[in-house]
Amino acid sequence: MATQRGGAATRWAGVPVARRKDERRDMLVQAAFRLFGDEGETALTVRAVCREAGLHTRYFYENFTDTSGLLAAVHDREATALGEALLSALEDAGPQPEPRTRAGVSAVLRFLSADPRRGRILFAEARGNEVLADRRRAAQTDLLDGLLAMTRVPDPSLALVVAATMFTGAMSELARQWAEGRLGDDLDPVVETAVSLALAFHDAAVRAASS
Incomplete structure (x- = not known):
């Protein structure tokens, strides 16, 4: 699993805003790949993806409207x-x-x-x-x-x-x-x-x- 939410402030310190968003998007895509690839579509929920990525749910909606967009x-x-x-x-x-x-x-x-x-x-x-x-x-x-x-x-x-x-x-x-x-x-x-x-x-x- 990726870095936990508690370390988010440290993780993104000094990182430009646009790059932060790109990195978080990539973390979500990688998490979804692992979940869907291992367990199938039923495992792909917003909560599960964010937990797998170690990100707050607000970062999911920063990048995707729903799990269909993430799956795409x-x-x-x-x-x-x-x-x-x-x-x-x-x-x-x-x-x-x-x-x-x-x-x-x-x-x-x-x-x-x-x-x-x-x-x-x-x-x-x-x-x-x-x-x-x-x-x-x-x-x-x-x-x-x-x-x-x-x-x-x-x-x-x-x-x-x-x-x-x-x-x-x-x-x-x-x-x-x-x-x-x-x-x-x-x-x-x-x-x-x-x-x-x-x-x-x-x-x-x-x-x-x-x-």
Whole structure:
């Protein structure tokens, strides 16, 4: 748990007001990540988050209207971190489809493996919470747009758009199943199987687009 309320005056002494607010917001987001990631949505109350962060409730309302806003911030933080990990992996992989696909799938699943709570926030619980569901849909749309941009085709055919849409949904489901432990705990065969299927799907889409 973070610094207790009694030490608040000492903790923030000499810290600029704007920085104080940013630090308190980050403390609340980290506390919510731990609570939601470990216990689920029912654990995420204003009182519980403030207790976990070691902050007075007034600091919660300094940053958020309600726990939905806080949960959105938690999701956005993890989604940004995942996006950065994915982009880095793809840049290192080069332009060829097979290494890029392998790098992308591996990056997503390794990111979730590094802290299983990420999977609950980004995938496992998203279907039952409207805040998370909205962000999940937006993330899938961004991924779809990114996949289409990677093809470097100015006006992609219907076949390519359909293929990219199906891959985006399949990748999200793969991540959810991995995060929930339904695919075992050996990452390598999961990645290799996913890559083989994705490449076969890609080849079929290319053939359909050229026919």
